[in-house]
Amino acid sequence: MWHDNRLCELFEIDHPIIQAPMAGATTPEMVASASNAGALGSHGCAMHSKDQFLADMAEIKKQTSRSVNVNFFVHKSPQNMSVDTVNEALKAWYNKFEIETIPEAVETNFPFDQDMCDAVCSISPKVASFHFGLPDATLINQLKAEGIKIVSSATSVKEARWLEENGADAIIAQGFEAGGHSGWFLPRNGADLTGTMALVPRVVDAVSVPVIAAGSIADGRGIAASLMLGASGVQIGTAFVTTLESCASAVHKNSLLDASGDDTMYSRAFSGRLARTIVNEYASSMENVNDLPDFPTMNTITAPIKNASLEQDKPDALALWSGQAAGLNRNTTTENLISTLVKETRDRLN
Amino acid sequence: MWHDNRLCELFEIDHPIIQAPMAGATTPEMVASASNAGALGSHGCAMHSKDQFLADMAEIKKQTSRSVNVNFFVHKSPQNMSVDTVNEALKAWYNKFEIETIPEAVETNFPFDQDMCDAVCSISPKVASFHFGLPDATLINQLKAEGIKIVSSATSVKEARWLEENGADAIIAQGFEAGGHSGWFLPRNGADLTGTMALVPRVVDAVSVPVIAAGSIADGRGIAASLMLGASGVQIGTAFVTTLESCASAVHKNSLLDASGDDTMYSRAFSGRLARTIVNEYASSMENVNDLPDFPTMNTITAPIKNASLEQDKPDALALWSGQAAGLNRNTTTENLISTLVKETRDRLN
DSSP: OOSOOHHHHHHTOSSSEEEOOOTTTOOHHHHHHHHHTTSBEEEEOTTOOHHHHHHHHHHHHHHOOSOEEEEEEOOOOOSOOOOHHHHHHHHHHHHHTTOOOOOOOOOOSOOOOHHHHHHHHHHOOSEEEEESSOOOHHHHHHHHHTTOEEEEEESSHHHHHHHHHTTOSEEEEEOTTOSEEOOOOSOOTTOOOOOHHHHHHHHHHHOSSOEEEESSOOSHHHHHHHHHTTOSEEEEOHHHHTSTTOOSOHHHHHHHHHOOSSSEEEESTTTSSOEEEEOOHHHHHTTTOOOOOSTTHHHHHTHHHHHHHHHTTOSTTSOOBOOTTGGGOOOSOHHHHHHHHHHHHHHHHO | OOSOOHHHHHHTOSSSEEEOOOTTTOOHHHHHHHHHTTSBEEEEOTTOOHHHHHHHHHHHHHHOOSOEEEEEEOOOOOSOOOOHHHHHHHHHHHHHTTOOOOOOOOOOSOOOOHHHHHHHHHHOOSEEEEESSOOOHHHHHHHHHTTOEEEEEESSHHHHHHHHHTTOSEEEEEOTTOSEEOOOOSOOTTOOOOOHHHHHHHHHHHOSSOEEEESSOOSHHHHHHHHHTTOSEEEEOHHHHTSTTOOSOHHHHHHHHHOOSSSEEEESTTTSSOEEEEOOHHHHHTTTOOOOOSTTHHHHHTHHHHHHHHHTTOSTTSOOBOOTTGGGOOOSOHHHHHHHHHHHHHHHHO
């Protein structure tokens, strides 16, 4: 049924569907389940230590022998970690949750480095994907020498060309609608991020590697539409957050199942970088606070607020990552979701 | 080739393609040409006086006997017309263009009213479409009694339901990517506008009238994708701005032909309402000026700046309305564009 087999051949998978790597939602169970169902299971390892990463990969290997993808962030280490302005804005939140000790701003969630690259090569997954660009050429070459395929996200034609020139074997065209962190990494001169429908055909025209559509794809209609736009396959995130295998909090899952999809916003207030969440009190209250420390400093200093919100089972201050297709989310298993997506796409295309 | 014939039957057209009504770009020639090619030609009459409207309609009638659509704005007349803050911000622009007389803020571009409704009924076009909601029930009933089909734009599922309940015979699901004014008219509680890919399937699920996809559709790929998402047809705007029959300025046309599509932004600075333009100096300089008078007051007071920019053949201060598919624009005739779109869609679907 897949006219364009480029992605299936490149990744050795049955269906050109990538279960998106989402730090804080993907589990070894989800990844293995997605891969066993013929899609590309992907683990979000951006917040993993090397030991956690190796332990999770061992678990995944126990559960599947099919292709998997591991994902890392390649942001620059923070230069500006000044939190004076933001601590002023956070006061109300510390008071609200009766938090007495304001945490120090320390660097965490380190960018992908030589040490992690060695760990990845020791496992040799079929695919390694990156967010916010690509690691240095030395690391890319080391991964490629292992036969690992390289993937990253483009939010513009300019970024897609840059990724192809710097070694990407496939490029995700990530639309404005996508949940969680935008992969945006090159200047936009004040321009809005680009929607999936606008981005995909223009990226397809600009590069020769296979293009993966991402952003607001949650059912067979979205997959069939992506293929019509010229994509070789799709990456789907939000729809997997509500699966049985997801480790997202119950509050997060329930927020997604209740969401319309017209109720999300980009916010920098959780991590310091643009990420799409369901609108909540925290994101709204921080909308006009512009003097934020560099990514991912906000992660550390907002941790007690997020934890308190979670403990009280309230969505008010949680990062409720969500794409704009949230209204289509289902409460099911990873395996079921993938077989349903394949069936829906087949029905749509015929 | 059109599996879903609902729109073709409703509007009595051959292809479910609407050439979008764009005040300042559509001409009687474009409208007649689009309708003669089997699409729904649409005239943007939001800035027309009744006499201009009647003259244009007479011209269209001379050139085609096929279905046409006329479009009006149904905004509320401005309450806040205070321009103190904005005049301060505009000073630099008046100085730059050596404009000595700052124009008065007067109401222009009046919302659709009884008088215009009578004029429309006297012509009895096949379709009347509206932006920013719908006119009062009395006017809707008068139009419907003439057999005129009613169309309006939804930017959310909530708006789509509202439009269906208030008499729309078809609903445009207008994505965030669309050029010019967003049809947004119900509160969004801080949420971003929704992308086309995310909006269309959810609107299709929510209403029973035919849904028209709009926003970043410019070639057969976008049309085929829209049909996969469940739309019964498409509305295309930006792609028609560069046709021979368009009365958009040469500067505007050239900006579109040079644009990538990743270089647009929403701005309120031209009219007071959100509208997508190619990023330019004026829109960027006004980005943080929030205290704007109600729509359409800005139209009047920025007129000398726009005119000066136009006279100097510079895009700096012009409203360069553009959707995010601008990178796909072609320099051709309306007739040619439509036949190419139909051919491309057929090729894509087979």
